[in-house]
Amino acid sequence: MANRQFQMAKRLEVLPPYLFAELDRLKQAEIAKGVDVIPLGVGDPDQPTPNNILGAMHRAIDRPQNHQYPSYEGMPSFREAVANWYARRFNVTLDPATEILSLIGSKEGIGHIPFAFVNPGDVVLVPEPGYPVYEIGTLLAGGEPYRMPLLRENGFLPDLDNIPPEITARARLLFLNYPNNPTAAVASRAFFEKVVHFAREKEIIVCHDAAYTEMYYDGKKPLSFLEVDGALEVGVEFHSLSKTYNMTGWRVAFVSGAAPVIAGLGKIKTNLDSGIFQAIQEAGIEALEGDQSAVEEMRVLYQERRDTLLAGLKKAGLVCDPPEATFYLWLPVPAGYSSTSFTKLLLEKAGVAVTPGNGFGISGEGYVRFALTVSKERLAEAAERIRKIL
Numbered sequence: 001m002a003n004r005q006f007q008m009a010k011r012l013e014v015l016p017p018y019l020f021a022e023l024d025r026l027k028q029a030e031i032a033k034g035v036d037v038i039p040l041g042v043g044d045p046d047q048p049t050p051n052n053i054l055g056a057m058h059r060a061i062d063r064p065q066n067h068q069y070p071s072y073e074g075m076p077s078f079r080e081a082v083a084n085w086y087a088r089r090f091n092v093t094l095d096p097a098t099e100i101l102s103l104i105g106s107k108e109g110i111g112h113i114p115f116a117f118v119n120p121g122d123v124v125l126v127p128e129p130g131y132p133v134y135e136i137g138t139l140l141a142g143g144e145p146y147r148m149p150l151l152r153e154n155g156f157l158p159d160l161d162n163i164p165p166e167i168t169a170r171a172r173l174l175f176l177n178y179p180n181n182p183t184a185a186v187a188s189r190a191f192f193e194k195v196v197h198f199a200r201e202k203e204i205i206v207c208h209d210a211a212y213t214e215m216y217y218d219g220k221k222p223l224s225f226l227e228v229d230g231a232l233e234v235g236v237e238f239h240s241l242s243k244t245y246n247m248t249g250w251r252v253a254f255v256s257g258a259a260p261v262i263a264g265l266g267k268i269k270t271n272l273d274s275g276i277f278q279a280i281q282e283a284g285i286e287a288l289e290g291d292q293s294a295v296e297e298m299r300v301l302y303q304e305r306r307d308t309l310l311a312g313l314k315k316a317g318l319v320c321d322p323p324e325a326t327f328y329l330w331l332p333v334p335a336g337y338s339s340t341s342f343t344k345l346l347l348e349k350a351g352v353a354v355t356p357g358n359g360f361g362i363s364g365e366g367y368v369r370f371a372l373t374v375s376k377e378r379l380a381e382a383a384e385r386i387r388k389i390l
């Protein structure tokens with residue numbers, strides 16, 4: 001059967017199987033049966049992009065100079081807006097010319113950075129459970145992912161002291177993600193300080209994925225990794241407009257930090273893509289510099305949803321740590337279930353679709369992830385349906 005003409009490259013064979021495929025199929029089967037499935041599986045905001053951003057896009061699209069190839073590294077005005085945002089939000093000073101690069105979504109930058117710094121056989125430290133792109137980018141670049149388990153007893157922070165010295169000696173990159181998907185954990189300043197020390201001593205580049213810093217509760221603002229002394233010399237931070245401004249479809253993000261790292265990723269990107277549509281960058285400037293009241297409204301909305309779901313699940317006998325950030329709940333499954341069997345039970349008996357924790361890595365076994373991406377009425381209904389079957 002293997003036909004030479006269409007044989008895919010070996011680098012695709014090393015990618016892990018897509019663990020959610022069977023569950024996607026089961027969910028589609030329930031929907032086809034006419035079941036009113038409440039979708040709490042996918043982390044994609046349900047709210048529209050704020051109007052001030054849409055207005056900026058409408059105006060920008062009418063300017064012919066925006067129709068040509070954009071600059072590779074992002075318009076100076078866009079990078080300037082990012083620098084101003086970092087100064088306002090985190091009190092971090094960045095040079096827009098050398099310490100900021102635009103990205104076509106942070107997934108793009110995260111997936112490409114190993115191509116700039118990882119040789120075949122080099123190790124990349126990745127959190128597990130985690131966003132799959134850290135490991136996949138590493139594998140595509142010929143690197144070896146080393147999985148750092150995120151365990152509840154460690155606050156879902158990796159235990160850096162527990163990584164074998166022969167691994168750290170070969171490691172080039174360390175991926176981190178706080179506030180964390182899928183565990184909803186946040187990192188302390190002490191942890192980030194430890195990371196800076198570790199990275200400096202072992203000469204490893206830190207790649208911090210900060211997609212959820214603006215999605216927080218109870219007014220407790222998460223830190224930027226770059227706020228910590230020395231961070232700008234050891235690493236970069238990926239940030240995205242996707243979650244903060246309900247712009248997942250727009251593909252606009254940025255990476256900031258150590259200039260040599262920005263230069264390396266920029267070199268890969270200059271050879272592979274041609275930047276972000278300038279009209280989208282102008283809309284991005286409005287997002288970062290314009291009225292922020294929609295972001296505050298988003299936080300209020302998610303907080304209501306979080307509290308509704310936590311209260312409803314509690315009535316069903318299910319409890320988890322209330323998240324301080326992100327729009328996820330990371331719930332331990334009841335005794336006698338695995339991540340997969342509990343996910344199937346919720347789907348087939350309650351019509352509630354969640355994500356099994358083991359799909360994010362083996363340490364996610366025993367958990368399921370709920371995304372707060374439907375109204376609080378629907379969340380209350382989901383919890384009530386779950387209460388009835390348990």
Ligand SMILES: *Cc1c(COP(=O)(O)O)cnc(C)c1O
Pocket residue numbers: 043104105106107108131177181209211239240241242243248252253
């Ligand atoms: C949603 C998400 C992102 C953002 O991805 P974009 O490509 O910027 O849309 C990055 N990291 C994590 C962990 C996410 O969940």
